[in-house]
Structures are given as structure tokens and as C-alpha cells.
Amino acid sequence: MKAKHEDAVVKLTSVFFQYEEKVVLENINFSLERGDFVGIVGPNGSGKSTLMKLLLGLLPATKGTVELFGQPLSKFRDWSKIGYVAQQVAHGAGGFPATVREVVASGLVGKVGLFRRLQGKHHQKVEEVVERVGLTEKLDQRIGNLSGGQLQRVFIARALVAEPELLILDEPTVGVDQESIEQFYELLRSLKEENGMTMMIVSHDVGVMTQWVNKVACLQRKLHFHGSAHDFAHNHDKILQQMYGDSIKMLAHHH
Amino acid sequence: MLADWWQYDFLRYTLFSGILIGLICPILGTFLIVRRLSMMADGLSHVTLSGVAAGMLISKKIALFQAVNPLFFGMLFSVIGSLFIERLRKVYKSYQDLAIPIILSTGLGLFTVLISIAKGFNTDLYSYLFGKIVTVSKEDLYALIGVAAVVLGTVFLIYKELFAVSFDEEFARVSGVARRSINLWFMVLVALTIAASMRIVGVLLISALITLPVAASLQIAGSFRQTILYAIVFAETSVLAGLYFAYLLDWASGGTIVLVAVSILLIVLGVKKIKAALR
Ligand SMILES: Nc1ncnc2c1ncn2[C@@H]1O[C@H](COP(=O)(O)OP(=O)(O)OP(=O)(O)O)[C@@H](O)[C@H]1O
Ligand SMILES: [Mg+2]
Numbered sequence: 001m002k003a004k005h006e007d008a009v010v011k012l013t014s015v016f017f018q019y020e021e022k023v024v025l026e027n028i029n030f031s032l033e034r035g036d037f038v039g040i041v042g043p044n045g046s047g048k049s050t051l052m053k054l055l056l057g058l059l060p061a062t063k064g065t066v067e068l069f070g071q072p073l074s075k076f077r078d079w080s081k082i083g084y085v086a087q088q089v090a091h092g093a094g095g096f097p098a099t100v101r102e103v104v105a106s107g108l109v110g111k112v113g114l115f116r117r118l119q120g121k122h123h124q125k126v127e128e129v130v131e132r133v134g135l136t137e138k139l140d141q142r143i144g145n146l147s148g149g150q151l152q153r154v155f156i157a158r159a160l161v162a163e164p165e166l167l168i169l170d171e172p173t174v175g176v177d178q179e180s181i182e183q184f185y186e187l188l189r190s191l192k193e194e195n196g197m198t199m200m201i202v203s204h205d206v207g208v209m210t211q212w213v214n215k216v217a218c219l220q221r222k223l224h225f226h227g228s229a230h231d232f233a234h235n236h237d238k239i240l241q242q243m244y245g246d247s248i249k250m251l252a253h254h255h
Numbered sequence: 256m257l258a259d260w261w262q263y264d265f266l267r268y269t270l271f272s273g274i275l276i277g278l279i280c281p282i283l284g285t286f287l288i289v290r291r292l293s294m295m296a297d298g299l300s301h302v303t304l305s306g307v308a309a310g311m312l313i314s315k316k317i318a319l320f321q322a323v324n325p326l327f328f329g330m331l332f333s334v335i336g337s338l339f340i341e342r343l344r345k346v347y348k349s350y351q352d353l354a355i356p357i358i359l360s361t362g363l364g365l366f367t368v369l370i371s372i373a374k375g376f377n378t379d380l381y382s383y384l385f386g387k388i389v390t391v392s393k394e395d396l397y398a399l400i401g402v403a404a405v406v407l408g409t410v411f412l413i414y415k416e417l418f419a420v421s422f423d424e425e426f427a428r429v430s431g432v433a434r435r436s437i438n439l440w441f442m443v444l445v446a447l448t449i450a451a452s453m454r455i456v457g458v459l460l461i462s463a464l465i466t467l468p469v470a471a472s473l474q475i476a477g478s479f480r481q482t483i484l485y486a487i488v489f490a491e492t493s494v495l496a497g498l499y500f501a502y503l504l505d506w507a508s509g510g511t512i513v514l515v516a517v518s519i520l521l522i523v524l525g526v527k528k529i530k531a532a533l534r
Contacts, residue, residue, distance in 0.1 A: 056429050079431030086425060096289055096422055098479040109419040110430035115412050142477060158426070 007070030009034055009166050009198045010055055015064035017050055024050050026222050028064070032166075032198055037188070039213035039229070040202045042243065046220045048202045049087050052170050056084060068166075080111035083164035085155050085172045087202070093143065093151065100138050100146070100154050104130055107158035129157045132187055134180070148175040156184070160191070167191075169201040181205075185212045206240070218243055259502070269391045269455065269498060269508075275403040276452045276464065277494035281472070281486035282410055283445050284465035288473070290421050291352065295340065295442075296449060296462035298355040299333050301362030303450045304458045306332025307383050308369040315373060324394055325383075326450060333446035336362065341442055386457030386509025395454045402451040406444050413437065418479060455494075457509035464490060467516035471523040489519050 010032040017025040024047045032038060042048050053059040055066050057073050066073045069081065105118060105126050112118060130139055133153040143151060152175050159167060167188075173181045189212065191197045203209040210216060216232040218225040220243045225232065232239065260266045287293050310328030314320045336358050343354035370380075381387070410417065419427040420434045427434050452461050468489035469482065476482035497512030504511075 058425060058428065077431065079429060082429065084426065084429045093423070096479075097473055097476055097482045098418075098422060099477065102418070102479050103422065106415065106419045106422055106426075107430070109415050109427065109432055112415065114416065114433075118415065140477070162430075 008032060008067070009036070009069060010200070011065075011067040012055065013065045013067075015054065015066060016062045017047070017054055017059065018062050024221065025054070028223050030217065030223060030226060032200065034165075034198055035192065035196050036215055037192055037199045037213045038201070038215040038217055039206075039209045040200065040217050040219055041206055041209075041240075042219035046243075048219055049170055051219065052084075052168055052200070052202065056082070056168065080162050081165045083107070083159035083162060083167045085159045085167075085169045087170040088152065088155070088174065095144055097142060097144075099140050099142055100130060100135055100157075101126060101140055103143055103154055104157045104161055107161040111162040125163075126161055129161045132160070133157045134183065149177055149180065152176055153180070153184075163195065165195075165197060167197055167199045169199065171202050171204065173203060173205065181208065188212065210236075264393075265391055266502070268393060268396045272391055272396050272399050272452075272455050273494040273498050273512075274491065275399050276455055277491040278487060279403050279406045279448050280452060280461070280464045281468045281490040282483055283406065283441075283448055284469040285472070285479075285483045285486055286417055286421050286441065287445065288466060288469045289479075292355075293466045293469075294352060294355045294462070295445060296465040298340065298358040298362070299336050299446050299449050300453070300458045300461050301359045301366065302336035303329040303333040303362075303446075303453060304383065305362045305365035305369060306330070306450070307453075307458075308366050308373070308380075311380070312369050312373045324398075326395060326398060326454070329383075329453065330398075330447055330450035332362075333450045334443055337442035337446035338439070341439055382457070383453055384457050384459050385507045386453070386455050386460060386512075387507065391454050395451075399451040402444075402447045406448060409440065409444060417441065455508060456512055457507075460509040460513050463513040463516060464493070467513070467520055468493065471516075471520040474523050474527055489516065489523075493519060 008031040010030070012028050012030045015025060015028040015030075016023070028051065040048050040051070050059065054061055055068065055073075057066075057076070068076045069078065105122070108118060108122055108125070112122065127136070127139065130136055133156055135150060135153055135157070138146060138150065143154060146154065152172065156169075156172055159169070173184060176184060185208075188199060188201075192199065201209065201213065210229050210233060213229050216225065216227065216229050217223060218232075218239055224243055225235075225239050260270055284293070284296070287295055306329035307325045309332065310320075310323065310325030313328070314323055314325065340354045340358050343357060344351045347353045416427070416432050416437055419430065419432055420437050424434055449458075449461050452464070456464050468486040471489050472482050472485035476485050493512050493516035497515045498508055500506065500515075501508040501511040
């Protein structure tokens with residue numbers, strides 16, 4: 001079964017998820033069209049990372065269906081179409097004795113395929129992507145010698161190297177400096193324009209993120225808002241207020 | 256003295272076995288250590304030991320099994336142990352290293368009980384514990400050649416998958432890597448390697464050969480590939496020098512090999528310290 005062009009890239013229908021007793025996601029209906037760039041907003045513990053993991057098949061939905069490129073998750077095999085940058089919770093990766101080049105190249109593992117070795121064009125692609133995230137002079141350094149923000153850029157490069165059609169980014173800009181964040185969003189925009197990549201990004205930096213995305217989804221167990229970034233910007237205070245309560249006011253007025 | 260190594264069959268077998276062990280132990284060791292599973296080798300070696308004891312007991316009691324090398328029982332137990340560890344790692348997700356003491360004490364418990372049932376063995380158990388040159392037979396060598404071929408073939412064919420799974424299991428999964436099968440296969444290889452290596456370095460010291468060369472290599476390697484390469488160089492040096500001195504001085508081969516490996520580690524740490532001080 002091949003994915004038809006008009007199929008949604010991601011489609012969640014009445015999805016529920018719970019960890020033992022605790023309901024984390026409730027009746028989520030959500031879809032992404034080709035070329036969408038959607039930002040996910042929500043307070044800590046609202047289920048954003050859980051949602052990402054559900055649609056990557058890392059967690060099984062308690063109820064409801066998840067489809068990727070028009071296929072139910074259980075049948076989906078085209079994993080090289082998807083790039084993922086996980087939320088980095090103080091990972092111990094720094095001590096791993098690998099270079100930037102080796103880590104980024106590991107992003108090609110699914111695309112190249114079992115029993116095959118990387119070829120010249122793959123190595124070239126690795127260097128290209130590393131240059132795009134601005135780490136060329138660190139290419140052959142051990143990742144233990146990088147700063148937190150640089151390491152984060154390595155993970156971004158690893159997700160990009162296989163030229164995925166869908167890119168899922170869970171707080172990718174945490175620890176990345178202001179200037180590099182701008183560059184990062186520029187990079188995402190150019191990828192979207194060049195390859196029509198579909199992207200989904202979680203970020204707490206609502207002000208910056210909403211300037212770049214074209215759709216916003218607000219999550220707090222349920223999906224509170226799902227619409228264009230334009231509509232979001234107009235009702236922005238009200239939506240956030242409703243979701244976060246008063247504590248968020250400062251953040252909401254920040255941009 | 257050196258000519259002896261070519262003249263006598265058992266010494267030649269020992270030498271070849273040593274070279275093979277020095278190649279595969281550090282390769283598997285590198286993957287184990289970066290996944291923080293270095294104690295796995297310890298756990299499995301004790302299970303292997305109980306397998307060897309079981310093999311000896313069976314060949315003593317049942318005539319049919321008299322000719323069967325206890326090594327094969329060691330392999331069997333070790334592989335079962337490795338499957339069990341994989342199972343336990345899944346049950347205790349956030350305490351993955353808990354699987355190791357569980358399996359280790361099971362192995363040791365079983366071992367002592369089997370010995371007491373047998374009321375001691377006339378075969379030299381000491382050699383399985385600590386390694387002894389003269390006990391390496393042609394059959395042992397063939398078993399080791401088989402295991403080494405499988406290990407090297409696997410690493411050659413699925414190096415990138417092994418790397419991806421070791422570095423970031425979740426990402427590997429999202430890339431469509433069959434991480435369960437790879438993990439399982441890898442553990443089986445570790446189990447087989449331990450069983451096949453024990454005649455030379457002995458069960459109790461095999462984990463040293465899996466970890467010490469890698470520990471030294473981690474200090475100086477600039478990449479993952481280099482980590483493996485240096486670890487092989489250190490392991491081969493330990494094995495060759497260890498065997499040579501063990502034969503020359505009539506020491507236990509396993510212990511001598513480990514002492515050389517420790518010396519290399521100390522030298523690497525020392526040199527690194529001096530270099531840092533001079534900078
Ligand atoms: N492994 C787990 N077991 C039980 N509960 C969990 C587990 N992981 C997350 N949770 C719970 O699920 C809820 C959603 O977690 P999730 O990680 O999806 O939140 P998030 O929106 O990504 O938060 P953050 O902004 O902090 O990253 C939280 O309340 C959390 O307590
Ligand atoms: Mg999260």
C-alpha cells in the first residue's frame with residue numbers, strides 16, 4: 001500500500017492515553033497536512049512529549065487510532081521518512097566516545113538499510129548537514145567536548161541527515177543561544193521551502209515559535225486550540241490564560 | 256623459548272585462541288561498556304561456570320555424555336542466561352543493571368550446588384576458573400574459531416545498527432532498527448564468547464579482558480571506531496605478553512593476561528596525566 005498524495009501526514013482519531021491510572025491525553029483529534037509547520041504549546045506535564053511518542057509508535061495509544069502517511073501505525077514501515085529530536089532530559093550522551101560525524105551519520109541507519117554500509121554520498125550528506133547547523137569545525141571531535149547547546153545541534157543534524165518528510169522536534173532549542181535559535185528556525189523554513197517538509201515542534205518559547213509556524217496546537221490533556229498561527233496570535237492571551245492560569249501572564253506578554 | 260610456541264600443538268592452539276579472544280572480547284566489550292552493561296560479562300561468566308559444572312556432572316553420571324565437552328554445556332547455560340538477562344532488563348526498565356547480580360548469584364549458587372552433588376570433580380576445574388595453557392584442545396580452538404567468525408561477521412554486517420542502538424535506543428527504534436532482535440543477538444554473542452574464551456583466561460577473568468582494554472582505550476580514543484581499534488591493540492598486547500610470561504614463569508595464564516591488561520591501563524592513565532600536567 002503506497003501513501004497517496006492527499007493523505008494526511010499524521011492523523012490522530014479520538015486518541016486517549018494513560019499511564020496506569022493517570023489520563024494524560026483525552027480524545028485527541030488532530031491531523032497534519034503535507035507542508036504544515038505546527039507548533040505545540042502547553043504547560044509542563046500537559047502531554048506534549050507523550051503525544052509525540054504516541055505518533056512515533058514509542059507508546060501505544062490506550063484508545064483511538066494513529067495514522068502516518070495514510071497507514072495505521074501498526075503497518076507503517078517507512079521510518080526513514082521521519083526525523084525525531086527527543087526532549088533531552090539531562091542525557092548521559094556526553095560521555096559516549098563518538099564524534100559529531102559518527103553521531104550524525106547514525107541518523108542514516110534506517111535509510112541506508114540493514115547489512116548495507118555508508119557510501120561516499122552519505123558521508124557527503126553528513127558533512128553538509130553538520131555545516132548547516134554550524135558545527136563543521138567540530139566534525140571530528142568527541143561529543144563530550146561540546147557544550148550543551150552544540151550537542152543539541154548535533155541531535156538536530158542527526159534528525160535532518162536522512163532528509164525526512166516529517167520532522168518531529170520536542171523542545172529542540174532548549175540550551176541553544178538566541179542567535180542560533182534564529183538560525184535554526186531559518187533552517188527549518190528553508191527545509192520547508194526546498195523539500196516541502198512537514199514539521200511539528202514543541203516549544204515553551206511561545207513568542208518566538210509562533211512567528212515561524214503556520215499552525216498552533218494548544219495541549220493540556222485535551223486539545224484546547226488547533227488553528228492557524230494567525231488566529232492564535234489574535235486570541236493568544238485568552239487561550240494561554242485558560243490553559244496555564246495566571247502564572248503565564250509574564251510569558252504571554254513577552255514577545 | 257619462543258620456538259616452543261610453534262613446536263608444540265597445545266601451545267599453538269593456545270596462541271591462536273589467544274589471538275582470537277584478544278580480537279573479539281574488546282569489540283563486544285566496547286559495545287557493552289558504552290551501554291553501561293560491562294558487568295554483564297561477569298554475570299554471564301558465572302552462569303557459564305555452572306554450565307560447565309553441570310556438563311561435568313552429567314558426563315560423570317551418564318555414560319552417553321562422557322565424550323561431550325563440558326564447554327558446550329557452558330555455552331548452553333550462558334545463552335539461556337543471556338536471554339534471561341534481556342527479559343529482566345525489560346522488567347526492571349529503570350534498574351537495568353539489577354539483572355546482573357540476579358543472574359550472577361543464580362549462576363554461582365547453581366555452581367556450588369552442582370559441585371556438592373558431584374562430591375568434587377576429578378577433572379581440573381581450576382583451569383576453567385582461572386585459565387590454563389595446557390588444557391586448550393583442538394576442539395576448544397574450533398569452537399572459538401566458529402564463535403569468532405560469527406562475532407566478526409555480525410559486527411561487519413550490522414555495525415551501524417549496533418552503534419545506533421548503543422548510542423540512543425529510542426532513536427534507533429524510530430529509525431526502524433529492529434532493536435529487540437539486535438539486542439538479543441548481541442547478548443547471545445557475548446554469552447558464546449565468554450563460554451568459548453574461558454579455557455584461556457578462565458571464567459573469573461574473562462570480564463577483565465572484556466572491560467580493561469576498553470577502559471584504557473576510552474581514555475585516548477578520538478572516536479568510536481578508534482575506541483574499538485585501540486581496545487583491540489591493548490587486548491592483543493595483553494594476551495600475547497600474558498601468554499608468553501605465563502609459559503615462561505609457569506604462572507596461571509588468565510591472571511598473567513589480566514595483570515598485563517591492568518598495567519596497560521595504568522600506563523595509559525599515567526601518560527595522560529603527565530601530558531595534561533605538561534600542557
Ligand atoms: N513514564 C511515565 N510514567 C507515568 N507517568 C508519566 C510518565 N511520563 C510522563 N508521565 C506523566 O504524563 C504527563 C505528561 O507528560 P509529558 O512528558 O507528555 O509532558 P510534557 O507536556 O511533555 O511536559 P514538559 O513541558 O515538561 O516536557 C505528566 O503529568 C507526567 O507526570
Ligand atoms: Mg515534554
